[in-house]
Amino acid sequence: xxxxxxxxxxxxxxxxxxxxxxxxxxxxxxxxxxxxxxxxxxxxxxxxxxxxxxxxxxxxxxxxxxxxxxxxxxxxxxxxxxxxxxxxxxxxxxxxxxxxxxxxxxxxxxxxxxxxxxxxxxxxxxxxxxxxxxxxxxxxxxxxxxxxxxxxxxxxxxxxxxxxxxxxxxxxxxxxxxxxxxxxxxxxxxxxxxxxxxxxxxxxxxxxxxxxxxxxxxxxxxxxxxxxxxxxxxxxxxxxxxxxxxxxxxxxxxxxxxxxxxxxxxxxxxxxxxxxxxxxxxxxxxxxxxxxxxxxxxxxxxxxxxxxxxxxxxxxxxxxxxxxxxxxxxxxxxxxxxxxxxxxxxxxxxxxxxxxxxxxxxxxxxxxxxxxxxxxxxxxxxxxxxxxxxxxxxxxxxxxxxxxxxxxxxxxxxxxxxxxxxxxxxxxxxxxxxxxxxxxxxxxxxxxxxxxxxxxxxxxxxxxxxxxxxxxxxxxxxxxxxxxxxxxxxxxxxxxxxxxxxxxxxxxxxxxxxxxxxxxxxxxxxxxxxxxxxxxxxxxxxxxxxxxxxxxxxxxxxxxxxxxxxxxxxxxxxxxxxxxxxxxxxxxxxxxxxxxxxxxxxxxxxxxxxxx
Numbered sequence: 194x195x196x197x198x199x200x201x202x203x204x205x206x207x208x209x210x211x212x213x214x215x216x217x218x219x220x221x222x223x224x225x226x227x228x229x230x231x232x233x234x235x236x237x238x239x240x241x242x243x244x245x246x247x248x249x250x251x252x253x254x255x256x257x258x259x260x261x262x263x264x265x266x267x268x269x270x271x272x273x274x275x276x277x278x279x280x281x282x283x284x285x286x287x288x289x290x291x292x293x294x295x296x297x298x299x300x301x302x303x304x305x306x307x308x309x310x311x312x313x314x315x316x317x318x319x320x321x322x323x324x325x326x327x328x329x330x331x332x333x334x335x336x337x338x339x340x341x342x343x344x345x346x347x348x349x350x351x352x353x354x355x356x357x358x359x360x361x362x363x364x365x366x367x368x369x370x371x372x373x374x375x376x377x378x379x380x381x382x383x384x385x386x387x388x389x390x391x392x393x394x395x396x397x398x399x400x401x402x403x404x405x406x407x408x409x410x411x412x413x414x415x416x417x418x419x420x421x422x423x424x425x426x427x428x429x430x431x432x433x434x435x436x437x438x439x440x441x442x443x444x445x446x447x448x449x450x451x452x453x454x455x456x457x458x459x460x461x462x463x464x465x466x467x468x469x470x471x472x473x474x475x476x477x478x479x480x481x482x483x484x485x486x487x488x489x490x491x492x493x494x495x496x497x498x499x500x501x502x503x504x505x506x507x508x509x510x511x512x513x514x515x516x517x518x519x520x521x522x523x524x525x526x527x528x529x530x531x532x533x534x535x536x537x538x539x540x541x542x543x544x545x546x547x548x549x550x551x552x553x554x555x556x557x558x559x560x561x562x563x564x565x566x567x568x569x570x571x572x573x574x575x576x577x578x579x580x581x582x583x584x585x586x587x588x589x590x591x592x593x594x595x596x597x598x599x600x601x602x603x604x605x606x607x608x609x610x611x612x613x614x615x616x617x618x619x620x621x622x623x624x625x626x627x628x629x630x631x632x633x634x635x636x637x638x639x640x641x642x643x644x645x646x647x648x649x650x651x652x653x654x655x656x657x658x659x660x661x662x663x664x665x666x667x668x669x670x671x672x673x674x675x676x677x678x679x680x681x682x683x684x685x686x687x688x689x690x691x692x693x694x695x696x697x698x699x700x701x702x703x704x705x706x707x708x709x710x711x712x713x714x715x716x717x718x719x720x721x722x723x724x725x726x727x728x729x730x731x732x733x734x735x736x737x738x739x740x741x742x743x744x745x746x747x748x749x750x751x752x753x754x755x756x757x758x759x760x761x762x763x764x765x766x767x768x769x770x771x772x773x774x775x776x777x778x779x780x781x782x783x784x785x786x787x788x789x790x791x792x793x794x795x796x797x798x799x800x801x802x803x804x805x
Contacts, residue, residue, distance in 0.1 A: 195792025197594040200527070201536040201783070202587050203318075204580050205244060206543030206756060207601035209235045209766045215577055223585035224768055227599060232773035236765040236780055238603040240709055240722055241656040241757050244335055244543065245279055247602035247765075247780055248319040253299030254784030254799030258706075260299035261714030262320055264654035265344070266736070270666045273640050275653055275737055277343075279320050279336040293323045293467040295336075298714050300798050302784040303327035303534060309793035312533040314526045317519065319538070322490065324471040331471040332479065332522070334538055337490035339457035340382045340429070340439045340466060344491050348380060349502050350395075352451035359500030360733075367451065373397035377406060381429030381458060382437050382466070389429040389437070399449035406443060416445040416453075421511060424485040427458065438464045440485055444497075444507055454502050460488040479522060486518040493544040499751050505569055508548065512541050520583060527590040534787055539583065545576050546605045550754025554607055558747035584768075591770065596790040596805070600783060601765035608755035610692065611732025611748050612699050612725060613741045614652035620744065621686060623650040631742075638739035646670065650683060650720075653738060655731050655757040657719025658683065680705050680721055687723070692745050699745060701726035701759040724759040731757070771805050778804055 215221045216228070227233075239247045239257055241264065249262040257263055267278035284291040297320040303313035307328040315327065317334030324331040339345055348363045349355070358364050369375040374396050381389035394407035402418035408427055416422040422443040429437045439458035446452035460469055462476035462485065469488055470476035480486065492515045498508040516539065523537045551557040552569045584599055591597050616632050618624040625647035626636060636642050640651065645668035648661050660679055663669040671679055684703040692699050704722040706715060723731065733750070734741050756763045767778055771790075775782065781801035788796045789803035 196596050196790045197532045198530055198591075199534050199596045199598065199787050199790050200530070200587055200591060201534070201598045201600065201787070202523075202584055203248070203536065203538035204542050204599060204601050204766075205538060205540045206546055206603060206605055207577070207580065207766050208546070208604035208606075209764060210604070211573065211577060212766055215574060220574070220578055221581040223581045223588060224599065227584065227588065227597060227768040227770055231597075231768070231770040234767050234773050234775075234778050236600060236767040236778055238760050238763065238765050238780055240704060240724070240760050242603035242760045242763050243655065243757050244540075244602055245319045248335075248538070249297050249299070251600075251602065251780050251783050252297075252301035252303075252318065252320075254302065254781050254796060254801040255299060255712065256710055256781065256800060258710030258712035258715035258718065259798065259800070260297050260320075260712075261717050262297050263718045264657060266654045267717065268653045268659060272667065273643070273645070273651070273738075275639065277338075278654075280322055282342075295320065295323055295325075297321075299712075301325060302787050302796075303329070303331070305784075305788055305795040306534055306791065306793055308795060309791075311791055311793055314530065314533070314535045316522050316526065316537040317540070318536060319490070323468045326471050329533065330475045330526075332476060333469045333490070335490040335540065337460065337469055337488055339459060339489050340437055341380065341388075341458070342383065345457040345489055345496055346380070347457050347494065347497050347502070348455040349497075349500075350377065350451065350453040350455070355452075356501075359496070359502070361496050362500055362502070367395070369395070369397050369451070373399065379427065379441065379455060379458070381427075381439070382431065384429075384431040389431055391427055391429050393427075395453075397448055397451055402448045404443075404445055404448060404451075404453065414443070416443050418445050418448050419507070420445060421507070421514070426461065437466050440488075444503055444511075446503060446507075452502075454494075454497055456494060457489055462486065462488055479525070482525060483518070483521045486522075487515055491540070491544075493541060495544050495548055495752065498548055501751075505549070509545075509572065512545060516541050516579070516583075520586070523583070523587060527587065530590065533791065539580065542576055542580060542601070543605075546573055546754045547752050548754075549573055550605065550607060551751065554609070554753075557607070557753055558609060558749045559751055559753045561749060588770075595770075596787075597770040598783065598786070599766070599768040600780070602780060603756045603760075603765050604763040605754050605756050606758060606763055607728035608730050608748050608753055609728035610699070610745055612690075612729055612735070612745055613732050613739075613743060614658070614723065614735040615738065615740045616735070616742070616744055617687065617690070618650055618652060618658075619740055623683065624648045624740075626740070632740040633742040636740045638734065638737045640738040643738075649679060651738070652723075652731070652735055654719070655736055656723050658721040658723060660720045662720075676720070683721060692729075694745065697729075698726045699729045700724070701762075725757075727758050727762050729758070730755050769804070773804050775802070775804050
C-alpha cells in the first residue's frame with residue numbers, strides 16, 4: 194500500500210565517519226532510533242561531490258549529465274570568463290524586463306508528483322532559483338543571490354585603514370565627525386549608471402560601545418558591540434520609476450576603533466527582485482507568519498569569517514539564527530502536511546565544517562604555526578547533536594503512513610593543501626601566458642594574461658579541465674579530431690601527480706566526461722573532471738583562473754575542510770524508517786524511492802532505483 198507522506202530532512206555535508214562515531218557513543222539518539230526502525234547506510238554521491246551537483250541529482254534521480262549542473266561556475270566559451278553555473282539572466286528585448294532562468298535541467302521529483310496529483314512543500318532545495326511550480330509550495334535555496342546578483346557580497350566599515358579587501362567583500366573607510374556621526378554608504382544592485390548606493394546614517398557611541406544606524410522610513414537600529422542587529426529594510430533607487438528592496442543585518446565588532454560588518458543585502462521576501470518562491474507570495478507568507486529571514490542561498494556569513502572580519506563566536510551565532518529560521522519553517526509546514534512530499538535542507542552542517550575543520554587538525558596550515566584553540570574543538574560534533582534534535586522534532590510528526598528520510602549529499606574531509614591546476618597546465622605545456630609573463634601574482638586571475646593562441650587546456654571551477662577546442666571556444670586551437678588523444682594525454686600525465694614537497698599523491702583520478710556523464714546536458718560539462726586525494730583540493734586561486742607560482746601550496750584559510758575530492762572518499766549518509774533495499778544506495782535512488790513510497794507513477798527519466 195502506498196504511504197500518504199514522505200518527509201525528507203537534508204543535512205548538507207553530514208559526514209558518515211563523524212556520525213557513526215557519535216552514534217557509537219550514544220550522542221545521536223534520534224538518528225539511532227531512525228536507524229533501528231528502518232536502516233542506515235553510507236550514500237554514494239556525485240562527481241564532483243558538491244552541493245548544487247549532488248542535490249540536483251537527488252531531485253531528478255539521475256547523473257549530472259541529465260540536469261546540467263556541474264559546479265557553482267561554468268565558463269563562457271566566447272570569452273573564457275567564469276559565470277555562475279546555476280542560473281542566468283536574460284532580456285529578450287529592451288522593451289521587456291529581464292528575467293532569471295534556472296539552469297538546472299531534467300524533471301525533478303516534485304514535477305512527477307504534480308502530474309500524479311500530489312502536493313510538495315520544498316524548502317531551500319539548491320538550484321531552485323527561480324523556483325519550479327509544483328503543486329504545493331517551494332522556497333528557493335542555494336543559488337538565490339543577494340541584490341547585487343552574486344553568492345554574497347558583504348561590506349566592512351572602519352574608521353582607520355584595515356588590510357586590503359578580502360574575497361567578495363567591500364571595505365569602506367569612514368571618518369565620523371566630533372559627535373561620532375558619519376554617512377554609511379551601502380552598496381546595492383548594479384544599475385544603468387553603475388552601482389546603486391544607499392546612504393544610511395551612523396552614530397557611534399564609543400563610551401556605550403554601541404552604534405545606531407538609521408534609514409529613511411525605518412526605525413533606528415541599535416547594535417551593541419559584539420552583537421548582531423535585527424533586520425533593516427532598505428530600498429535602492431535605480432531610476433525615476435524603479436527601486437529594489439532588501440534586508441541587511443549588521444555586526445558591530447568594535448565601537449572604538451570602529452569595525453562594523455554589514456551582511457550581503459538579501460532579497461526582501463515581501464518584494465524580491467526576481468521570484469524566490471512558488472506561489473510568488475509564499476516567501477511573503479513565511480515572513481508574515483515567522484518574521485524576516487535570510488533569503489540568500491548561502492546564508493551563513495562564511496566570507497566574513499574567512500576574511501577575518503568577524504570572530505568564530507559571531508559566525509556561530511549567525512549560523513544559529515539561520516538554523517532557527519529553517520527550523521521554524523519546518524514546523525510550519527509539517528503541522529499542515531496531510532499528504533505528499535515535504536523536503537527541507539539544513540545547510541549549516543556544511544558551512545560549519547568548512548570553517549571549523551582546522552580545529553580537528555592541530556597542525557593544519559590555517560593555524561599558521563599558532564596552537565589551535567581548544568574552545569572550538571567540538572563545534573562540529575555539537576552541531577551534529579543539534580541536527581539530531583531537529584530530526585527528532587521532525588519524527589514527531591510521522592505516523593505509520595509516513596516515510597522519513599534523513600540524507601546528506603556528501604561527506605567531509607580535511608583540506609590542507611591546494612593544487613594550482615592552471616599552474617600545472619602551464620608547467621606541462623598545455624596553457625600559455627602572454628610574452629614576458631610568468632605564474633605568480635602578476636598573472637592575475639580570470640585568465641587575464643593567458644595567450645589563447647598557444648593554449649590547449651585550462652582549468653575552471655573546483656574540478657574541471659576544458660580543452661581549448663577549435664569551433665567551440667572563441668580562440669580554440671585543438672583540432673576536434675585530436676580531442677580524444679589530448680584528453681588521454683592529460684589524464685595519463687596528471688593521474689597520480691605527487692606533491693613536490695613530500696611525494697604524497699595529490700590527484701587520485703581523472704574522469705573523461707564521456708565515461709561518467711550521460712544525458713542532454715553533457716556537452717556543458719568540463720572535458721575532464723579532476724578528483725584530488727584528501728587532504729588536497731583544487732586551490733581557491735585556480736577555481737577562478739589564476740596561476741600562482743607554486744604547483745601545490747598550503748591552505749592557510751579558515752575555510753579548512755572540504756569535500757570536492759574523489760567521490761568515494763566523501764560519501765553522504767542515509768537514514769530511513771523503512772529497511773533500505775540496497776547494499777550500495779546512491780543519491781540518485783532517493784527520487785524514485787519517494788515516487789514508490791507515495792504510489793506515484795512516472796520517473797521514466799530517472800536512473801536510480803527505489804530503496805523500498
